[in-house]
Amino acid sequence: MRFLLTEEQRDFARTLNALLGAAGTPAAARAWAAGEHKPGRDLWTRLAETGVFALAVPEEHEGLGPLPLELAVAFTELGRHAVPGPLVETAAAAVFLHRLGDGAAAAAWLPRIAAGDALVGLCADGAPYALDADAADTVLVVRGDTVCRTEAHGPVQPALDPARRLSRPLGGTVLARGPHVTAAAGHAADLARLLTAAQALGVGRALLDATVDHVRQRTQFGRAIGSFQAVKHRLADTLIGLEFAQPLVHAAALALAAGAPSAGAETAAAKAAAGEACYAAARTALQLHGAVGYTDEPDLSLWIRKARPLRDAWGTPAACRARVLAG
Numbered sequence: 001m002r003f004l005l006t007e008e009q010r011d012f013a014r015t016l017n018a019l020l021g022a023a024g025t026p027a028a029a030r031a032w033a034a035g036e037h038k039p040g041r042d043l044w045t046r047l048a049e050t051g052v053f054a055l056a057v058p059e060e061h062e063g064l065g066p067l068p069l070e071l072a073v074a075f076t077e078l079g080r081h082a083v084p085g086p087l088v089e090t091a092a093a094a095v096f097l098h099r100l101g102d103g104a105a106a107a108a109w110l111p112r113i114a115a116g117d118a119l120v121g122l123c124a125d126g127a128p129y130a131l132d133a134d135a136a137d138t139v140l141v142v143r144g145d146t147v148c149r150t151e152a153h154g155p156v157q158p159a160l161d162p163a164r165r166l167s168r169p170l171g172g173t174v175l176a177r178g179p180h181v182t183a184a185a186g187h188a189a190d191l192a193r194l195l196t197a198a199q200a201l202g203v204g205r206a207l208l209d210a211t212v213d214h215v216r217q218r219t220q221f222g223r224a225i226g227s228f229q230a231v232k233h234r235l236a237d238t239l240i241g242l243e244f245a246q247p248l249v250h251a252a253a254l255a256l257a258a259g260a261p262s263a264g265a266e267t268a269a270a271k272a273a274a275g276e277a278c279y280a281a282a283r284t285a286l287q288l289h290g291a292v293g294y295t296d297e298p299d300l301s302l303w304i305r306k307a308r309p310l311r312d313a314w315g316t317p318a319a320c321r322a323r324v325l326a327g
Helices: 007-021 025-035 038-049 070-080 087-100 101-115 179-217 230-256 265-294 301-312 317-327
Strands: 120-123 137-144 146-150 172-175
Touching: 007 038, 007 070, 025 038, 025 301, 070 087, 070 179, 070 230, 087 101, 087 120, 087 137, 087 179, 120 146, 146 179, 172 179, 179 230, 179 301, 230 265, 265 301, 265 317
Parallel strands: 120 137
Antiparallel strands: 137 146, 146 172
16 A cells, blocks of 8 residues: 655645745634634635645535545644644535535535635534534534534633634534434544544644754753753654654545545544654653743644644544454
């Protein structure tokens, strides 16, 4: 199986990296955490122009996909730059709506998702809260074999990452009921795990890069602390964790694209590995930045506070390992 990206896929990643690097995403993330969504939605519009959201939407609804590997490439860059919003949920909702077989709902929402005009929440996989329901245009709530659509939600709950705004969806209109809902939700959850893993990988990479830059500049006893053997070992362990997670993410994307029976287990393995690697990168960044790492003022905090929520979203490491063992 080929895990290396093509030149076109690497160019796509470089394009997104350049776009987001110049877009002021930390300011958009801080505004999002404060409940101001316009900078974040403007950023979504720019991302849509590059085709990011169209990758989750089938061609018959003005999309390009679904293309799991290209989505994983894109979401790694979205994580690297801490882009706010229900990114994973909107992409997973696109797959869910397509597989649901409801032509009217698909026609109403999928072209808007592809164009970046619609933020769609997805509350499934047993989760009691919806992410960014206050910003979403609609939220799909899957409970057992029933899916409802709602715009109502409870108060935003305090969260470890203030840019991940959680609230309980309320009420709603039943869209469909039956075993096909459960099957569609399963496919959507697999994609959500993959894209959360990709996001975590990007967050981990950003944290490692920031920490390497810091230890080159910070000095103790007249030497850069990056020259100390213990620091080098800590950074090397962090890098190894991220490097081992990346091929698992790509392999899971290829399995999803091929519709392989192992896709569910492979996405769970990727999610467990990437989530743990990201969390380890956050702990390394926190330790090696010292007191600076514990404050909210530096932008570093935007990435540090994402690590644990991403590790646990769409399946904790323990749940993902259980899924792998189940086959």
